[in-house]
Structures are given as structure tokens and as C-alpha cells.
Amino acid sequence: MSCGDHVVVLGAGSIGCWVGGELSLAGGGVRVSFLMRDSATGRALRAAVQSVGLTLEIAGRARVLPPAACASAFASAGEAPERLRGATYVLVATKRHANAAVAELLAAHLPARVPIVLLQNGLGAADEMRALLGGAAAADRPIHQAVVTISATLAHAEGRVVRAGPLVELVLDGVAPLAALLGRAGVPTRIVPSERHACELRGKLMLNMLNAPNAIFKKALGPMLLDRDACALAAETMAELRAVFATLGLRVEPRRMRALPFVMRALAWWPLNALLRTLLATLALLSGRDPLAGSAAKSSTVEDLDAGRPTEIAFLNGAVVQLGERVGVPTPANAAAVRAVCALEAEAIARHAFANSAKREGPGEGRGEARAAEPLADADASDGSRTACSQEQSRTPVDGDTT
Numbered sequence: 001m002s003c004g005d006h007v008v009v010l011g012a013g014s015i016g017c018w019v020g021g022e023l024s025l026a027g028g029g030v031r032v033s034f035l036m037r038d039s040a041t042g043r044a045l046r047a048a049v050q051s052v053g054l055t056l057e058i059a060g061r062a063r064v065l066p067p068a069a070c071a072s073a074f075a076s077a078g079e080a081p082e083r084l085r086g087a088t089y090v091l092v093a094t095k096r097h098a099n100a101a102v103a104e105l106l107a108a109h110l111p112a113r114v115p116i117v118l119l120q121n122g123l124g125a126a127d128e129m130r131a132l133l134g135g136a137a138a139a140d141r142p143i144h145q146a147v148v149t150i151s152a153t154l155a156h157a158e159g160r161v162v163r164a165g166p167l168v169e170l171v172l173d174g175v176a177p178l179a180a181l182l183g184r185a186g187v188p189t190r191i192v193p194s195e196r197h198a199c200e201l202r203g204k205l206m207l208n209m210l211n212a213p214n215a216i217f218k219k220a221l222g223p224m225l226l227d228r229d230a231c232a233l234a235a236e237t238m239a240e241l242r243a244v245f246a247t248l249g250l251r252v253e254p255r256r257m258r259a260l261p262f263v264m265r266a267l268a269w270w271p272l273n274a275l276l277r278t279l280l281a282t283l284a285l286l287s288g289r290d291p292l293a294g295s296a297a298k299s300s301t302v303e304d305l306d307a308g309r310p311t312e313i314a315f316l317n318g319a320v321v322q323l324g325e326r327v328g329v330p331t332p333a334n335a336a337a338v339r340a341v342c343a344l345e346a347e348a349i350a351r352h353a354f355a356n357s358a359k360r361e362g363p364g365e366g367r368g369e370a371r372a373a374e375p376l377a378d379a380d381a382s383d384g385s386r387t388a389c390s391q392e393q394s395r396t397p398v399d400g401d402t403t
């Protein structure tokens with residue numbers, strides 16, 4: 001089945017590079033194309049993978065997709081029409097706020113009936129993409145959102161993507177042949193009925209309540225679990241989300257995601273916090289190494305801020321605020337989290353814009369980053385020209401979501 005497949009990955013960020021990289025390394029006759037934007041980071045990634053290859057690293061173990069393979073696999077936005085015309089699957093790994101531009105690209109160049117799988121955070125991405133594609137264009141296309149539980153970080157200039165932590169899984173509500181392909185390539189992929197899938201998307205949104213404290217308290221996800229303030233914010237935002245879902249009569253799966261608000265509340269409780277700190281300090285003393293040293297995972301929100309890009313906060317805590325307003329559940333912790341991340345976002349974007357304009361004044365670099373002309377430049381929305389925080393937030397669909 002896999003022979004002859006051509007998987008096009010739209011957006012070569014950390015998740016796109018990890019999933020596409022695994023598929024490429026697995027071989028088996030599957031062709032993978034990574035479509036990326038023509039921006040400074042996009043060009044840096046392309047130059048790096050063409051000279052040293054794409055490195056996939058986990059727990060210090062590295063595997064490399066050789067430069068020659070990368071040279072043909074990594075394509076610019078200009079090559080999107082040709083690559084999409086030959087696609088058998090499209091994995092959309094761009095940010096949610098880029099979906100309008102992504103839909104335009106897909107409507108123009110992707111043949112009908114090619115499955116589109118959105119590797120995106122938040123609720124209702126598939127419904128949103130259907131609405132953006134509109135009418136006949138959407139009716140002809142299977143569109144699915146994967147529940148993505150992978151923590152990975154991409155160093156563009158090194159062509160290196162590092163996966164950290166124990167989380168690695170995709171959950172889909174269809175496209176069994178693609179799920180099998182991904183599973184064989186080492187990306188565990190479960191297929192569940194659509195009712196269960198909707199519950200797991202809600203579970204993922206619960207997990208994403210870690211993103212805002214991760215950005216605000218500036219700690220890697222592991223050490224952050226020892227920060228009582230960060231855990232308290234996570235617990236509050238999660239409890240509000242739980243109340244919203246309960247009011248809507250919507251279930252959350254898997255069970256560990258239902259337990260998260262209580263776990264975070266417990267971690268914020270000083271006696272348990274003090275006990276954990278003592279245990280870890282003792283372990284460090286006995287073993288001579290920091291037990292949390294390997295837990296450098298950070299959330300996608302921190303990755304966005306580090307790169308001076310708009311975050312997806314409107315689709316995470318912002319969605320909770322919006323749903324809360326709709327059903328009359330107060331969500332002050334989520335509103336505060338949105339305000340804080342938006343302030344960080346504005347600062348990060350301004351800092352990067354300043355640094356980039358300083359660089360452009362150097363010899364040989366014109367002002368024209370040529371991004372407006374490139375559909376994927378907009379699709380990646382990482383040019384700092386607009387922010388999710390300043391945008392009118394799209395409605396968060398929960399309908400068809402009635403389990």
C-alpha cells in the first residue's frame with residue numbers, strides 16, 4: 001500500500017520535520033516533500049539540511065536524513081503547485097492562524113479526494129478547514145485533524161529536531177492507510193471512532209493548558225512541574241476548561257487528561273511540592289546528576305515566542321474564554337493567561353523585527369523578503385506581520401462534538 005505514496009508536509013516546523021523526517025527515514029517507497037516558506041528561518045533550515053542533513057534526535061540518539069535526500073525533499077513555496085499535484089496525502093503542520101492561506105493553496109493545487117490531515121492544536125480544525133475550503137472543494141476532500149501529542153523542538157540553523165519527554169502519539173478518526181504508514185515509520189498512530197476522537201481533542205486542549213504557564217514562567221516543561229505558581233495557573237485554567245466542558249455535557253478522554261487539573265493542583269500544594277523537591281535533591285546527590293536534566297522539553301508556545309512568531313494562544317486559552325462566554329462559565333484564569341502570553345508575544349515579535357531590520361541593513365540583504373508573494377510565507381504566518389492576539393478570534397466549533 002505504501003509503495004508509490006507521496007506525503008506532502010505543509011510547514012517545516014518541529015512537528016512537520018519530526019513526522020515527515022520519520023516517514024522519510026523509514027523509506028519503504030514513500031516519497032516525502034516538505035514545503036516551507038521563504039523567510040530567514042526557512043532559508044536557514046533549507047541551507048542546513050542541504051549541507052548536513054535533517055537530524056532527528058531523541059535522548060541523545062541521533063538519526064540523520066542525508067543531505068542528498070533533503071535536497072530533493074525540502075521544497076520552497078514556489079514548488080508547492082507541482083508537489084501538491086502529485087500528493088497522495090497532505091499533512092498540514094502550519095499554525096492554526098495560517099489556515100485561510102493554507103486553504104487557498106490547497107484549493108488551487110491539491111487534486112480532489114487526497115486526504116488532508118491537520119497536525120494542529122485546538123478544537124475544530126477540520127471543521128474550520130472545511131468551511132475555509134467551502135462547498136464543492138471541501139465536499140470532495142477527506143479532512144481530518146490529528147490529536148498530536150508530541151513535544152519536539154527545531155533548531156532551524158542546525159537542521160536538528162529534538163523530541164523530548166515520553167509523549168509521542170497521533171490519534172486519528174480515519175485514514176487508516178496513512179495511520180499504518182505512520183505507525184510503520186515509528187510515529188504511533190491510533191484510529192478511534194469520531195466520538196472518541198472528539199473527546200481526545202478535548203483531552204489535548206486540557207494538556208495544552210500547560211503551554212501558557214510554560215511561556216509565562218520560562219521553565220522547561222519538566223522543571224516547571226516543581227514551580228508552584230506555574231502549577232497553580234495550569235490547575236486554574238484546567239479547572240475552568242473542565243467546568244466549560246461539564247456545562248456543555250462534553251466528555252474528555254483519555255482518563256489521564258481528566259485527572260490533569262487535580263494533578264496540577266496537587267503539585268501546587270506546598271507539602272507535596274516540598275517533598276518532591278527533597279526527593280529530587282536526594283536523587284541528585286546520590287546519582288551525581290540532575291534527574292531533570294534530560295527534561296528540556298518546551299511547549300510550542302515557547303518555541304513560537306523564541307522564534308518571534310505569533311502564538312496559538314487564541315486557539316488554546318483564548319478558546320476556553322470564548323466557550324466560557326458562550327455558556328456563562330467564568331474563565332478569569334484563562335483570560336489572564338491570554339493577556340500575559342499576548343504581552344510576551346508582542347514583545348517577542350518586536351524584538352525579532354528589530355533584530356531582522358538591523359540584519360537587513362547589512363550588505364547584500366534587501367528589504368524584500370519576498371514573503372507576500374509566497375503563499376506558504378503567509379501560511380506559516382511566522383513573519384511577524386500579524387499576531388494571533390491582535391486578530392479577531394475565529395469561533396471555536398464544538399458542535400458535532402456532543403458526546
Ligand SMILES: CC(C)(CO)[C@@H](O)C(=O)[O-]
Nearest residue numbers: 151207208210211299300
Ligand atoms: C508540549 C505539548 C504536548 C503540550 O504542552 C505540545 O502539544 C505543545 O507544545 O503544544
